[in-house]
Each structure stands twice: as C-alpha cells, then as structure tokens.
Amino acid sequence: MEKCIYNGKTLYAYEVLQNFEFEKVIRKCPTLICCDCGASVFFRHGKQRTECFVHKHKEECRYGDYCRKQSEIFKHAQRELTVHLQRIAEQHNYQLEEDVMIIPAHYTAFVLRSVSVSYAIDIIDSAATTATLEKHKNMYLQKGYQYLQITVDKNAEHESFSERTMAYLPVKFALNESLNHTALVIDKEYRTWSIYILDKTNISTEYELMPYVLYNDTFAMSISLDDLNINNLGFYTASSNDAYNSFCQTRKQAYVEWTHEQEKILKQTQIEMENEHKRAEQQRLEKERITVEIRVQRQQAEATKKKAEEEAKEQRQLKEIQKFAQIHTETGGYIGAKVKGEYQIFTLEEIASEFPKTCISKKYSITDFKERIKKMQEYRYTETKILFTKMCYISSEEKEILLEIYNELKESHSDIVNDIEYLMKNAGIV
Ligand SMILES: [Zn+2]
Numbered sequence: 001m002e003k004c005i006y007n008g009k010t011l012y013a014y015e016v017l018q019n020f021e022f023e024k025v026i027r028k029c030p031t032l033i034c035c036d037c038g039a040s041v042f043f044r045h046g047k048q049r050t051e052c053f054v055h056k057h058k059e060e061c062r063y064g065d066y067c068r069k070q071s072e073i074f075k076h077a078q079r080e081l082t083v084h085l086q087r088i089a090e091q092h093n094y095q096l097e098e099d100v101m102i103i104p105a106h107y108t109a110f111v112l113r114s115v116s117v118s119y120a121i122d123i124i125d126s127a128a129t130t131a132t133l134e135k136h137k138n139m140y141l142q143k144g145y146q147y148l149q150i151t152v153d154k155n156a157e158h159e160s161f162s163e164r165t166m167a168y169l170p171v172k173f174a175l176n177e178s179l180n181h182t183a184l185v186i187d188k189e190y191r192t193w194s195i196y197i198l199d200k201t202n203i204s205t206e207y208e209l210m211p212y213v214l215y216n217d218t219f220a221m222s223i224s225l226d227d228l229n230i231n232n233l234g235f236y237t238a239s240s241n242d243a244y245n246s247f248c249q250t251r252k253q254a255y256v257e258w259t260h261e262q263e264k265i266l267k268q269t270q271i272e273m274e275n276e277h278k279r280a281e282q283q284r285l286e287k288e289r290i291t292v293e294i295r296v297q298r299q300q301a302e303a304t305k306k307k308a309e310e311e312a313k314e315q316r317q318l319k320e321i322q323k324f325a326q327i328h329t330e331t332g333g334y335i336g337a338k339v340k341g342e343y344q345i346f347t348l349e350e351i352a353s354e355f356p357k358t359c360i361s362k363k364y365s366i367t368d369f370k371e372r373i374k375k376m377q378e379y380r381y382t383e384t385k386i387l388f389t390k391m392c393y394i395s396s397e398e399k400e401i402l403l404e405i406y407n408e409l410k411e412s413h414s415d416i417v418n419d420i421e422y423l424m425k426n427a428g429i430v
Helices: 020-028 062-069 072-092 130-142 169-177 238-331 348-353 366-376 381-392 396-411 417-427
Strands: 003-006 009-012 041-044 052-055 095-103 106-113 118-124 146-153 182-187 193-198 218-223 228-230 235-237 334-339 342-346
Touching: 020 041, 062 095, 072 095, 072 106, 072 118, 072 146, 072 182, 072 228, 095 130, 118 130, 130 146, 130 169, 146 169, 169 182, 169 193, 182 235, 193 235, 193 238, 218 238, 235 238, 238 334, 238 342, 334 381, 342 348, 348 381, 348 417, 366 381, 366 396, 381 417, 396 417
Parallel strands: 118 146, 146 182
Antiparallel strands: 003 009, 041 052, 095 106, 106 118, 182 193, 193 218, 228 235, 334 342
C-alpha cells in the first residue's frame, strides 16, 4: 500500500525513506493503521521490493486488494510521477493526494486540488474497457474534477502516427476525450515517457489519399518528466508544446498545398473531360456528316443509274418506233410481235378484215381516241386492231367524238387520216 495513517495523518511510503532516523521509528511503529479498513499495517522495504505498507494480518480490505492487484509498471509509474506531481503542486499551489476514493469502488492514483480546479489522474493499462473509461470520466465530471490519464503502452510511439491506426483503446480514448486531446504514455518495457497529441484540424474524409504528413494526425515525442507541467487543459511540456505547434503549422501548410493541388487536379480533370466530350461530339457530327454524304452519293448514283436506264429505254423505244416507221414506209404494213427474230407485218386490209374477238366495254372519251390514234401512228398492229375493234362496237356518242377527231385530222392533212378513214369504212361508220 502506498500510504497509511500515522499519528492521525496520512503517511506515504516514499516519505519514510527520506530520513534514516525517521525510517527506524516507522519500521518499529506499532500504531500504523490502514487508511481504509483501520487494521494494523507495517512498513516494508527490501532489496526486491519497493517500499510500501502491508496489513499485519490478512484482512478483507478494498485498499489492500487494490494495491495487491497493481502491476509492476503501474507501481513504477505512480512512484516516478509522484516526485514530479509534487513539484507541479508546489509550483501552482495545488494539494497532491495519492490513492483517493472520490468515485465509488475506485481508487484514483493522484488528485491535484486548488481553489479553482481539481484534477483526477488515473493510471490506465490494458485492463481498462471503453465502458469503464466512459463511466469514470462522467463520474469525475459530475463531481467537478477534470479527468487526466496516464497510459501504459506496450510500445510507446516517439514519432507522429495516425489516430485511426492506433489499436490500443486507452490511448485512443485519451486522444479523443481529454480536454487537449493529449495522452501521457509510459512504455511498458523501456519505461520511457512520451506525449501524444491529436491534431483535430484538417480532418477530411479523403484522408487515405492524403500525404503522410496529413494522414499522421497525432504528434508523438519522448519527454522527460522533469519538463512535465499542467495548465488549464492538462499535461504538457514546453518542448512538446513548441514541437506540437510546429507540427500543426507544417500540417496546416501541407493541407493548404494539398487542397490546392487537389483543386488543380480536379480542374484539370474537368478540362480533360470537357475536351473529351467535345472530341466525342465532333466525332459524332463527323460520323453523321459522312453517313449523310454516303446516303446522298448513293441516292445520286441510283438517280443517275435510273436516268441512264430510262434514257436507254427511251432510246430503245425510239429506235423501235423508227424501225416500225421504216418498215411501214417500205411495206405499208403494221408491226406485230417478233417471231423468230423477225417482226410480223400486217397490212391495214388484214387488220380491217379480221373480225374482232374482243368486246370493248370501256366507254371512250375524246382523250382515249386521241391516245389510241397517237399510238397507232407508231404503226403497231395491236393498237390499230384495238382501235378497229372499238370502231366495230362504237356507240352513237363515241361515234360523234370519233367523227369530230376525224374531221380535225382531215383539216390538218395528217398522214394517218387515210388509215383512220379506211378502218371507219370497214367498221361501217362512214
Ligand atoms: Zn486495510
């Protein structure tokens, strides 16, 4: 046990060693009592053991249990800190007490009290759970204490790291929940001291893309407890404060540069995307233009081909008509179908002597007659035969029309007029 009651006052084990004569008195003193259960205790100090008080008989005692369960590193940290907290207490007119029960069923390692502020300082090792840390913090706050933590870490950090990658919960808790985002840490193996301070500024959701100087948001450095001090926010050392301020400044500058760089990249990307969009649009328009061009070319080619075909057809027809005219001039005949490569030739008498086999029911207008007569002028046997058939079955109305045409032809001295007259005679019209 770290303390006992001696002559009605609290006596700490480390105080005993300060004076040899006093140590002799305390070693023999039969009236030392436990500050919790009131049972008799004695002072013990050997080569292997740190000085402490021990119950004379086995007692059921909360304070005894608490001291017995403390780890070596815990005891070491408490003993080492005592000297420095005494110095700080004297400097700021605080009262220092150790192992005080200010919240139920829990001994607080150190309490620093002044008129204006009280600090409750716990030594935390891996036994602490989130629930315990939260509970204790809230209870301390309710009772008007500022809560500070000394944390035992397996491998204490000496260089900046990322709070997100810190796997050890008590450190994370101190970094996030303490007033100045500070963790005071002792290395479990080497027993060196470090201070960690979380820089809460420049927190970005894109932290994984950030350079290390921004990604590592927790400042860490080795400290000497000789420099340790306390202000209204908690633990600090003058050198750690300077280094931390410089750390923050560097990060701030890096953040400005990084965001500037990100903006540039974003702007560049936007420009590239716009250019790409323009290029794609141009390609699309060009493709469309080519498609239209090809379509127009194809249509033009088709039109040219069609025109050439029509011209060729017209030529063929014209040649045929000329051929018919020539044959008619030479023979006076009308042309029928081609048989064995030769045109059949019928005289007008042959056409007019044939008794028509077809009945033409269509009623002929003036246009129909003129059309027939025009085609007949091409000396076609079929056309002449159809006209003759119509004449054989002509109505009185049609007859009048035909006669009118016939008179017009006569006046115009057309070559066809004799042929028409011949057919009309044979059909019995005139
Ligand atoms: Zn006791």
